[in-house]
Amino acid sequence: MSTITRLSQLVERVKSLPKKRIAIAVAEDQNTLTAINEATQMGFIHPIMLGNKDKIIALCEHEKIDYSRFEILHFENDIEATKEAVRLVREGMADVLMKGLVNTDKFLKAVLDKEKGLLPPKTVMSYVCAIEVPKYKKLLFVSDTAVLPFPDLDQKIAMVKYAVNMANKFGIEKPKVALLSAAEKVSPHFQSTLDYAAICKMVERKQLPDCTIDGPVDLFLACDPESVEIKGIPTPLAGEADVLICPSIEASNIFYKGLMLFAEGELAGLIQGTIKPVVVMSRSESAKSKLYCIALSCLMSEE
């Protein structure tokens, strides 16, 4: 399998895979319908829309979308529609869950439900984004840009596992994982430094999935070979990181939004930890990124 280095290649890859069934909770949402329609036309998904059938059809007609290929299940109530979408995924009748026009709290409540949800007990829920920027020759898997505000060591370990797993699915056998900080100095005054040193040693002792890992490092050491040379820090990342683990949501969120806004970035992001992929897209994402999110969920639902 060749390595996916651009998000357009991700779409090509999922087109070659069996179609995935996507259950969309409360689908009467223009934003979602447009992206789903595109993915359906490209032939890599079979959408199951749960929500108000009349509204869905009216929206499709307004947007000139052919809804004959959509499976539409009528629900008056948001929560009922969401619960049913979760059940379809949980029971294997759908491969992916996607959030539509239901508010995030209600949606996550159904996903996190202890008996009927999608998160196994004691599992860390997190978020990984595959980001493409024209200036970097490969994709960057960034975590956690959306779910964990201040990850502790346990959560950081989960972030590394999820990101490495995603990179593996993109065909990167031994991803280079950078544990990001403001500098490469190790100081007990920074909790992230302590955590990073422990994680590096855990990889060395084979307690975590195989990867090339180093941290703390700053972004230059992680992604710029020239800086590595100038600074003379012998890091195995060599300025070619695949995965960027951030110390807090402030750092990761600002970083990825900066790339979107100023560096022509595109992304594909996905919730991690659930038994099947769960897509939650932000309204402000570009149409391309929305398509990429759906494609990513299809790739990740492959066994």
Add this chain to the structure above:
Amino acid sequence: MQITKLQEMLEEAKKRPKKRLVVAYANDLHTIEAVDEAISMDIVTATLTGDENNIKRLCAEAGIDHTRFEIIHETSDIEAGLKCCDMINKGYGNIIMKGTLSTDNYMRCILNKERGIMVGKSILTHVSVIEPNGFGKLLIVGDVAVIPQPDIAQKVAIVKHLISTAHSLGNEMPKVGLLAATEKVSYKIPSCVDAALIAKMADRGEIKGALVDGPLALDGLIDKESCEIKGIKSTVAGDADCILFPNIESGNVFYKTCTKLLNSELAANVVGAKVPAILSSRGDSALTKLYSIALAALTSTN
């Protein structure tokens, strides 16, 4: 050349210029005998503080010529300790040694704000050089006696002292193992996490002049065979020159297992002050005291 036996340490110390030893409250025969021996070996010249009459009587009983020592008469144990510190501060001593004043009072003298011999905020710690029977080389370990529950900054200071002691004993690139109960990193065990951090500091060049790795269990540190069986890949694996203990309990048990159960000899110094300080306990043999003097003579830079 790397020193691999305590006896070689004595030989090496004999070759070096003599150091000046000041002894705090030297009112016991073990101490006087050890100092007398070190003088005979041309390792040191010595000043004894303490009760002059008592010192002379002890010398006479043991057949030691008291004129080989400079004796400063002082009947208060604390004042004897402080007078030793005064001498060090005036440049009249390179090594300080404890006689019969209590360890607490001895340490109080060293730490005394006006007359003590500390430099700035340096960390006082204890380095032991043990010759375990059958191991084939010396093990430099700490801290078995002074810092009960070292935090990371103290652990780093201890590691640096272990390394500089190894350098003084002719080992230019010692292997330093950071002891824990297992080589796996478990964040429920603080010593594992601290060890991982210190190993990373060494990766980053924040600790120099040594190969540092941890966490490792004791077999991972000193038993090559079990490292091979367990598949432990480490720069230190099975061949440690220095060991950092996570706390005083583990350090003290290790050191007493070596000395009391396995009859290993050792040398020990308190380091971190202006000069090496010898803190042998009253139970230590004259030989241990002599080795400790030789160690101090080799590590003293003043």
